[in-house]
Amino acid sequence: MAGQTAGSIRARVRAEMTDEIKRIARRHLATDGANLSLRAVARDLGVVSSALYRYFASRDELLTALILDAYNALGEASETGDASVTDRSDLTGRWLATANAIRSWAVEFPHEYALIYGSPVPGYVAPQDTVGPAARPTVVFTTLLVEGHARGVIKAPRGDRLPSPVRADVAALLQVMAPGLPASIMARGMVAWTELFGAISFELFGRLHGVIYDYQAWYDHQMRAMAEYVGLPT
Amino acid sequence: MAGQTAGSIRARVRAEMTDEIKRIARRHLATDGANLSLRAVARDLGVVSSALYRYFASRDELLTALILDAYNALGEASETGDASVTDRSDLTGRWLATANAIRSWAVEFPHEYALIYGSPVPGYVAPQDTVGPAARPTVVFTTLLVEGHARGVIKAPRGDRLPSPVRADVAALLQVMAPGLPASIMARGMVAWTELFGAISFELFGRLHGVIYDYQAWYDHQMRAMAEYVGLPT
DNA sequence: TGTACATCAGTGAACGCGCGTTCACTGATGTAC
DNA sequence: TGTACATCAGTGAACGCGCGTTCACTGATGTAC
Numbered sequence: 360m361a362g363q364t365a366g367s368i369r370a371r372v373r374a375e376m377t378d379e380i381k382r383i384a385r386r387h388l389a390t391d392g393a394n395l396s397l398r399a400v401a402r403d404l405g406v407v408s409s410a411l412y413r414y415f416a417s418r419d420e421l422l423t424a425l426i427l428d429a430y431n432a433l434g435e436a437s438e439t440g441d442a443s444v445t446d447r448s449d450l451t452g453r454w455l456a457t458a459n460a461i462r463s464w465a466v467e468f469p470h471e472y473a474l475i476y477g478s479p480v481p482g483y484v485a486p487q488d489t490v491g492p493a494a495r496p497t498v499v500f501t502t503l504l505v506e507g508h509a510r511g512v513i514k515a516p517r518g519d520r521l522p523s524p525v526r527a528d529v530a531a532l533l534q535v536m537a538p539g540l541p542a543s544i545m546a547r548g549m550v551a552w553t554e555l556f557g558a559i560s561f562e563l564f565g566r567l568h569g570v571i572y573d574y575q576a577w578y579d580h581q582m583r584a585m586a587e588y589v590g591l592p593t
Numbered sequence: 594m595a596g597q598t599a600g601s602i603r604a605r606v607r608a609e610m611t612d613e614i615k616r617i618a619r620r621h622l623a624t625d626g627a628n629l630s631l632r633a634v635a636r637d638l639g640v641v642s643s644a645l646y647r648y649f650a651s652r653d654e655l656l657t658a659l660i661l662d663a664y665n666a667l668g669e670a671s672e673t674g675d676a677s678v679t680d681r682s683d684l685t686g687r688w689l690a691t692a693n694a695i696r697s698w699a700v701e702f703p704h705e706y707a708l709i710y711g712s713p714v715p716g717y718v719a720p721q722d723t724v725g726p727a728a729r730p731t732v733v734f735t736t737l738l739v740e741g742h743a744r745g746v747i748k749a750p751r752g753d754r755l756p757s758p759v760r761a762d763v764a765a766l767l768q769v770m771a772p773g774l775p776a777s778i779m780a781r782g783m784v785a786w787t788e789l790f791g792a793i794s795f796e797l798f799g800r801l802h803g804v805i806y807d808y809q810a811w812y813d814h815q816m817r818a819m820a821e822y823v824g825l826p827t
Numbered sequence: 828t829g830t831a832c833a834t835c836a837g838t839g840a841a842c843g844c845g846c847g848t849t850c851a852c853t854g855a856t857g858t859a860c
Numbered sequence: 861t862g863t864a865c866a867t868c869a870g871t872g873a874a875c876g877c878g879c880g881t882t883c884a885c886t887g888a889t890g891t892a893c
Contacts, residue, residue: 369857369868376869392715394628398846409848410870418847477712479798481626524807525814532804550818554784556800557791564713566790570766573758580759584784588822603835603890610836632879643881644837652880 377414380404381428384421388470393422393480419483427489429471434495436464441499450507451591457499458555458582465559466574472563476556497552498536504548504589505537513590519543544590551585611648614638615662618655622704627656627714656717661726663705668729670698675733684741685825691733692789692816699793700808706797710790731786732770738782738823739771747824753777778824785819 383403387395397418401408415421440460444453465472474480475493507513521529521542529542529549537545558581561567562574571577587593617637621629631652635642649655674694678687699706708714709727741747755763755776763776763783771779792815795801796808805811821827 373869390715392712396846397848406869407871408846409850409872412848413869473712476794476798476800478626478707481624522810522814524810528805528807528811546814547818550788550815553791553795553815554788555791557787557789557794560710560791560794561787564710566710571762573762576756576758577762580756580780581784581787584781607836630879631881640836641838642879643839643883646881647836 373414380411380414380421381424384425385428385471388425388474392470393474393483395422397421422480422483423486423489425471426474426485427492429468429475430489430492430495432468432471433461433464433475434492434499436460437496437499441503447506448510448512450503450510450512451586451593454500454503454586454589454591455579455582457496457503458585459579461496461555462559462562462578465563469563472559476560477564500548500552501536501540501545504544505540507591508540508544512592513544515541515543516547516590519546521546547589551589554581554585607648614645614648614655615658618659619662619702619705622659622708626704627708627717629656631655653717656714657720657723659705660708660719661723663702663709664723664726664729666702666705667695667698667709668726668733670694671730671733675737681740682744682746684737684744684746685820685827688734688737688820688823688825689813689816691730691737692819693813695730695789696793696796696812699797703797706793710794711798734782734786735770735774735779738778739774741825742774742778746826747778749775749777750781750824753780755780781823785823788815788819 380400384395384400386403387399391399395418397411398408400421401411404411411421415424437457437460440457441453443460444456446452465476504513508515525546526542529545533540533542533545558578562571562578567574567577583593614634618629618634620637621633625633629652631645632642634655635645638645645655649658671691671694674691675687677694678690680686699710738747742749759780760776763779767774767776767779792812796805796812801808801811817827
């Protein structure tokens with residue numbers, strides 16, 4: 360029992376140290392981007408550079424941890440945003456809350472956003488286990504569409520004819536994520552989703568500099584437009 | 594006269610050398626991203642690294658040249674795309690041609706696209722003279738909207754109420770780029786524009802990996818959807 | 828037209844720096860009897 | 861409860877490498893008289 364306690368102390372200290380390394384590394388993303396330096400992190404941590412190898416086997420592994428954390432943080436932000444709307448039948452409200460939560464996270468952590476939604480890091484290949492966390496926001500969104508359709512709030516848009524290769528890709532996706540959802544709704548949803556991340560990237564990557572001054576208002580307007588586009592009530 | 598000729602020979606050789614340096618540097622974007630190495634470029638060029646300083650005062654200056662070239666190449670692609678439609682009154686066709694030209698360029702030169710539309714390079718500040726070239730594609734697009742409106746092909750969407758901060762930002766932009774164009778049309782245009790670059794970034798930065806297989810078809814579908822969204826005839 | 832001088836591209840050595848990773852080590856902390 | 865041993869975090873030196881930039885230089889090419 361004393362052993363157990365002692366053992367878990369060691370484990371806790373280790374976890375804290377790991378967190379501290381990641382915290383400092385995250386700070387370095389701002390100045391170095393994805394080519395952050397282990398030695399610089401060690402320096403800030405007040406430790407010799409080789410000490411980091413007790414926690415991460417390589418620079419790439421640390422980078423992967425940061426990427427994973429970023430995906431999960433954004434996933435959690437999306438889920439919390441959606442969950443914050445108490446009237447679960449208010450799907451437009453849930454969409455806006457989710458969209459807003461995503462932007463808020465991105466604005467607060469722009470370099471982590473860039474890490475996962477910006478240009479790929481040259482030479483870096485994401486391991487398989489980023490796939491799940493990366494999908495969390497899209498799961499929230501797809502659930503929204505499914506619920507909206509089930510409740511009859513979203514009607515399948517009329518007159519949307521999907522070209523057959525598009526229909527095939529969308530259908531394959533639906534089979535995995537949302538069987539039963541009409542492809543035309545999903546396709547519109549994907550357009551809205553693309554616009555959402557386009558909007559955030561435009562803002563954070565400086566494409567709107569000197570053009571838009573009230574970013575929040577412009578984003579909100581876009582998200583309302585997208586709500587209407589996917590067939591949510593306004 | 595012989596002097597003139599000789600002088601222009603020297604100038605021509607110099608220009609060719611400059612182009613060659615940029616060509617090789619562009620190749621290095623693929624492997625090193627924005628933190629390309631002067632020494633590596635010099636090595637590939639078969640020249641000692643300090644020789645490059647006869648052509649570019651610093652690494653940043655070379656990077657700026659690449660960025661400028663990328664902006665201009667994309668600008669030219671947009672303009673050529675638009676100009677390729679002989680029936681100038683076919684605004685939907687011109688929109689689709691322009692959109693396609695932009696994507697084609699991006700797909701052909703993904704690293705240059707990433708350089709100008711991806712995450713900002715940490716520590717790098719774009720000089721003022723990138724502003725003009727950077728705007729070339731948006732000029733093509735805005736002209737499209739203006740012409741469409743003037744010809745009565747695009748009707749101001751009804752029921753679009755812009756929140757006042759959005760209206761203010763859009764109005765200020767219109768004053769510079771397209772006086773007389775209704776703000777509601779411009780706002781929808783900006784949404785479409787955002788979606789366009791969102792779509793390309795999604796594709797090139799790997800967000801659609803394992804989801805979309807026929808990228809061209811999906812993009813084309815999105816651009817048709819956006820044409821409809823801004824009020825172009827389908 | 829021929830010669831003296833100026834311009835310019837490219838060289839090679841050097842400066843001072845930073846990097847990721849390995850490895851044998853020390854000393855503290857935890858575990859088993 | 862006390863002791864012998866195992867685990868583990870962190871050290872410090874080293875490896876072999878790459879980087880941007882400066883500077884005095886050589887030699888070829890162009891210019892002016």
